[in-house]
Amino acid sequence: MQAGKPILYSYFRSSCSWRVRIALALKNIDYEIVAINLIKDGGQQFSKEFQALNPMKQVPALKIDGITLSQSLAIIEYLEETRPTPRLLPQDPKKRAQVRMISDLLASGIQPLQNLSVLNQVGKENQLTWAQRVIAPGFNALEQILQSTAGKYCMGDEVSMADLCLVPQVANAERYKVDLSPYPTISRINKSLxxxxxFQVSHPSRQPDTPPELRA
Amino acid sequence: MQAGKPILYSYFRSSCSWRVRIALALKNIDYEIVAINLIKDGGQQFSKEFQALNPMKQVPALKIDGITLSQSLAIIEYLEETRPTPRLLPQDPKKRAQVRMISDLLASGIQPLQNLSVLNQVGKENQLTWAQRVIAPGFNALEQILQSTAGKYCMGDEVSMADLCLVPQVANAERYKVDLSPYPTISRINKSLxxxxxFQVSHPSRQPDTPPELRA
Structure with a gap:
């Protein structure tokens, strides 16, 4: 099936890259990382070479099976369809829908509003307030939704795509000093994961491009 | 399978609601609309009743088969799994992945950055510039991706989930006066769709809550 090892274009701190790294680790897929430094050289994602791989100039991108994919959830759904074990989506259609709903809440409803390019636009002095203002309503909603879906993890007791989105977003929230005390369910699930x-081998503190001072 | 007719909580102008309306129309699913006016009464999405349905306080939400779902792409994927005809995702996993990649580019990479709550935060005088600045890079990327995926529509000659995201986003771009001349492929596909x-019966100009002066 594979034309060589998959190559993940990744940045250690990118929460969307982290989602895909968790999926690759859970599914035990051997891959290589090419680090794309979003800060250095004015942002290596803007290079001609990288734009040819992902015209959105964002990480992650995954070269796999002869194609190059971007958008973390599309990548994870592809991995799920082509390497189904262990499953990241439940079998029951209603539960699958709820996993996707939580994933999209995080991946469309929160993360894009506090990504690097938006934070650059709002200006350095406003970044913390902006990030807090977009993360808090999303976490309020998620905390409420989890009351009816969560077990040990976001959907019952099995790790799902929703969990792959949760952990990196909590890390972002911590980075932007969001008060997590109103979110006991989110915090509990995050800790279990x-x-x-x-989740550990894929962690930003353990990547090939993690700077020495941030290494675990 | 159904416990009564599905109920779509929708706002005529919401691009995410429009995506779901197209899916429901294509799949010939009979449904009722409950209009949620995002402007009136300070925003009806903030009412206690609506928050109980969707804690994110956003449209669309769909009551169907005894559950309530939010997040437009999660809803469309659920409809696809439970009402598979006509299909909105190709059979081939690589093409499915590309359809999801384009859908996510639009639904995570562009739309959230120019939705109502963000535009309220940037202030009235900056809204047009802000919206243009977030839509243009996304359309640049999409125009490039479509070179290798498009036929008559975003993925070959069959209507897919990607098309359901494209048309409402082009409408937003027109509303914010984005120059569409650099995007001939996007414009051509939009016109065909x-x-x-x-796409016509679901159009913002033909909804039960469309104000008389905006009706087609």
Whole structure:
């Protein structure tokens, strides 16, 4: 099926890259990382070479099976369809829908509003307030939704795509000093997930491009 | 399978609601609309009743088969899994991935950056410039991606989920006076899609809550 090892274009701190790294780890897929530094050289994602891979000039991108994909959830859904074990979407259509709903809440409803390019536009002195103002309503909503879906993880007791979106977003929230005390369910699930090996090996503090001072 | 007719909570002008209306029309699913006016009464999405349906306080939300779903792409994927005809995702996994990539580019990479709550935050005098600045890079990327995926529509000659995201985003771009001349492929596909009945009956100008002065 594969034309060589998959190549993940990734940045250690990118929360969307982290989602895909968790999926690759959970599914035990061997891959290579090419680091794209979003800060250095004015942003390596703007190079001609990288734009040819992903015209959106964002990480992650994944070369796999002879194609190059971008958009983390589209990548994860592709991995799920072509490498189904272990599953990241439940079998029941209603539960699958709820996993996708939570994933999209995080991936469309929160993350884009506090990504690097938006924060650059709002200006350095406003970044923290802006990020807090967009993360808090999303987490309020998520905390409420989790009351009816969560077990040990976001959807019952099995790790799902929703969890792959949750952990990186909580890390962003911590980085922007969001008060997490109103979100006990989010915090509890995040802690349980961080204890799993796939979440640890994919962690920003353990990537080939992690700067020495941030290494775990 | 259904517990009564599905109910769509929708706002005529919401591009995310429009995506779901197109899906429902294409799949010939009979449904009722409950209009949620995002402007009136300070925003009806903030009412206690609506928050119980969607804690994100956004449209669309769909009551169907005994559950309530939010997030337009999660809703469309659920409809696709439970009412598969006509299909909105190709059969081939690589093409499915590309359809999801284009859908996410529009639904995570562009739309959230120019939605109502963000535009309210940037202030009235900056809204047009802000919207143009976030739509243009996304359309540049999409125009390039479509060179290798498009036929008559975004993915070959069959209408897919990507098309359901494209048309409402082009409408937003027109509303914010984005110059569409650099995007001949996007413009051509948009025009072909707007000729289809499902895109017409779901159009913002033909909804029960469309104000008389904006009706087609």
């Amino acid at each position: 961080l204890a799993l090996e796939a | 707007l000729a289809l009945e499902a």
